[in-house]
Amino acid sequence: MGTAVIDARDLTKVYDGAGAETVALRGVTLRIDEGEYAAIMGPSGSGKSTLMHILGCLDTPTEGAYLLSGRDVAELDDYELAELRRTTVGFVFQAFNLLPRSTVMRNVIMPMLYTRVSHDERDDRAAAALRAVSLEEKLWTHRSNELSGGQMQRVAIARSLVNDPSLVLADEPTGNLDTATGDSVMDLFARLNAEGRTIVLITHEPDIATRTRRVVRITDGRIVEDAATADADIRQYGNGDGADSAVSPRVGDA
């Protein structure tokens, strides 16, 4: 066993909706070591994104402890958390979250504004990242709200990579891409993983999941399966979200 990058212990997340509480995570314990390449799967609403946000230090669990590279994030202050997000974690949002009125280039450069990277190097790194996700160069000066969903998704991936993170967390990074572009993004992730980076991605697609080495399956806020990809029967539940999502994660509705 290597060093744990992600060490989540009995995570619970409860959202206080208007009058109704939603329990999104019901005790998730998950350990992911350095250099691993894992896929999180599960039906819609099962808590995958919620878990991912906590793993990326973007949200805090209601209960449970989370250690990132051995440090308990609950004990970090605002500045230390910012530094972790900036230097260690590259996060790709399910909803992209680009700045709509800024250009593609500016969006990709943005994470470097909060670092000491020089102007020239910023441009070089942003260009390299955009090329890595095969975004056509003529789009680089477009405002991000003028892009298609798949283009935005690739900009979001490029943005997550510019600060050279050791941990990449990607929430359905290929959800809006055609097979060919999706494949090239997966090639990119495979390369990043081969360089030693830890990669965790969420996906609904069995084809994508089979390219990782470990599959964690979540249903209704609990891990129901955690196995090496070779051993997991991905095909069986890959498109079977319908059956699982019959289990409502909402508690207060009744």
Next chain:
Amino acid sequence: MRFSDLISETLHSLTANKVRSGLTILGIVVGIASVIAMVAIGQGSQASIEQSIQAAGSNVLTVMPSAGGQSGPGVRMGAGSVESLTREDAESLAGLSLVTGVAPSSQGQGQLVAADANANAQFLGVTADYVKVKGLTVASGSFITGRDDEKNAQVVVLGATLAEDLFGESVDPVGKRIRSGNMLLTVVGVLKEKGTSGFTNVDSAAILPLSTCSRYVTGSEYLSSITLTIADEEQMDAAENSVSGLLLQRHGIASADYADFSIQNMADMLETVSSVTGTFTTLLAGIAGISLLVGGIGIMNMMLTTVTERTREIGLRKAIGADSSAISAQFLAESVTLTLIGGALGILTGWGIGALAASLLGASAIVTLDSVLLAVGVCAFIGIVFGYYPARRAASLSPIEALRYQ
């Protein structure tokens, strides 16, 4: 975050959201400009009114006839319609130590007929000292002399406006003749334009020797006023007392309550008018204050309606590694830039409007530092507080909470 990045992010953010920035700046400009313009107009007109009073001389006392306070039965008569002041009164006042000049005068109305034009004018009967006491300047010819007065001479000195009305602009009226009733007046001089000063407008007056005026115009030996200059402005009250004492004694009146004259002290007058125009300025400042409030609410509105959008942006920036202080610095820089631009434009606009309005009113606009500081201070305060505070609050949320903010 580097300072150069802070500047470039700020400018980028402001130009990427032109409408938002424009409306915020507009709010600031309206707030600041209205305060500055209103106060400038108010102070300008106050100053010009005070100036015209000061032009009449603040070391001047004017004695006018008036019905004694509780004296006679029946209706109280207004100033001027009472006959109580005589030339002898004026001559004896000249003997008082503080008095440096005495100018008795009488007033009447009449029709003047020149060669090509006629005019209804105010007649002023005066003595030779009048020109000095009133601080007038003769533009051409000469003023009434002592001899003119002794001999009931039919000579006239014309005010600048009246001269123009009767003879036109290009003609020098000195030596010309004017008929009025049964007088045939020779013009001996024309006064330089003076503007309204005190109570009489000499620019449109026809000035006669006092004796001539008494005989042909008013038909009475009594005066309508005696103007006195006093040696020392500091001693106006003492001078007023001694003038009053002497006149009471001459008229055989025991108590000042029954005096058949009243004394106007120009210094007091100035004070009264100042307080009236001060009220006017306060009123304008009140209106300006309301515009400032409206402008302030506009700024606040603009800042707060963008909170949702800004909160998401803050969530995003935090998610990619900005710490709270970098975010605060950025939003503070934006608010400060907006208020600086709005402030500068507001001051210029306010100045312009003030100057324009004042020139239409015939006064000059006075932009005071106070009003500029007040207006800019309030707008900057509102702009910065309402630009910065929501950002500060959003920065304390977790990135996901901020990204989901509705």
